[in-house]
Amino acid sequence: GFFIRCRDTFLFVNILQFALVTLMYWNIGKGKYWKILFYGSVAGCIAxxxxxxxxxxxxxxxxxxxTxxxxxxxxxxEFFWICNEYSIPLLNLVKMKAFTNGKASKIVNHTVLTIFPLFAICRFWIGYVRSKFSVIKMDDIDNTHGVTFALMAIADLVCTISIIYYVRKHNKQELIKTSNITHYIERxxxxxxxxxxxxxxxxAVxxxxxxxxxxxxxxIPLPLHCIKxxxxxxxxxxxxxxKYEANTSSVQSSESYKYKNSYDTYNYNKSRNNFSMETSNHS
Structure with a gap:
């Protein structure tokens, strides 16, 4: 049926993802966030x-x-699937640290890292069962997959709540409240x-x-698994x-600043010329 056909897309989705993420990484990618994206896509492609x-x-x-x-x-x-799938919570941690590095951030960080060993054990169990019985799917594998998705959901949810909280907290500052960048983050x-x-x-359900x-x-889980x-x-x-939004916002601010300066300079020169003309007429 339709659900079974989705299984055929796993390989092509990961190869396409690797190609496009690599292209973005080599052209504009900088920093820890892009490195995690790149290495995660490499791991997914290999897996x-x-x-x-x-x-x-x-x-x-x-x-x-x-047989x-x-x-x-x-x-x-499974080594590569672990690196690929758990890169999502790690990316969320990087996002969160952009807004705070306080005590709450450390608690979230420890929570996500504590979940990782449990996630890895479940993934290795899937690999063990698959290796032993030379199958991709069976009840044990499906149930363990459900546990791994639940663990990832918990890690992602903790990060999401933290990110939304800290972004809203920062929005109370007048400078950031008017920022196009923060508006993009919200939207x-x-x-x-x-x-x-x-x-x-x-x-997981x-x-x-x-x-x-x-x-x-x-x-039935295959369509959503493909999206994942x-x-x-x-x-x-x-x-x-x-990045495009940030660059556009920066350019607009720069152009606005230049326009204001040129306008002020024009008014200043105009005032000087008028003053000179009045002085000449009085003379």
Missing amino acids: SILESGTVAFICRESTKGK YSNVFTFFVA SSYAILVCVDAVSIIL LCFIPTYFSSVPKS CAFLLILATDALLF
Whole structure:
């Protein structure tokens, strides 16, 4: 059905994401945020190639009916999936630190880093089961996937609440309140942060539903899982638009300052000329 067909997009989404994020990174990317985006997309590309390549190898027509065990490439791929998927909470931490480095920021940072070992253990368990039974999907894998999505949702939600709180707190300052950059953060980044959290939460629920309701197809999480695979590309595009907004705002401020100076200079010169003419007439 439709849900099953979405599985075929995982490889191509990650390759396209890697290509576009790399292009953005080499042209305009600077700082820790862009490095995480780049390395996360590299990890996702490698993981999807390993996983898809392994499936293509063991599912050949010539090996039909042959059983495999200890397919280690599935386990190796999990190293890269961990780096790819948990880069999202790390990116949110970088965003949050742009607004505060206080005690609350450290608490959020410790919370996200504490969740990471649990997330990694779940992902390695998925890799172990896949390697042992040479399969991509089974009930154990689906349920563990649900746990990983739930852990990511918690980490993302903690960061999102913190970011929204600190941005609103900064908006109370008159200088930042009138900033186009902060307006862009409110208008765009808020929506993206909330969407990322929503997708992770819904995915966590969808992974468990087929286990308890046999009438629900096991492939139901796949469409949202495909969207989740493109999160780094979405965040990179958002960062690109943010940079454009910041540059545009800077240029407009500079032009406004130059215009004001030129206008003041014009009025000053005009006053001097009028004064000189009046002096000459009196003479």
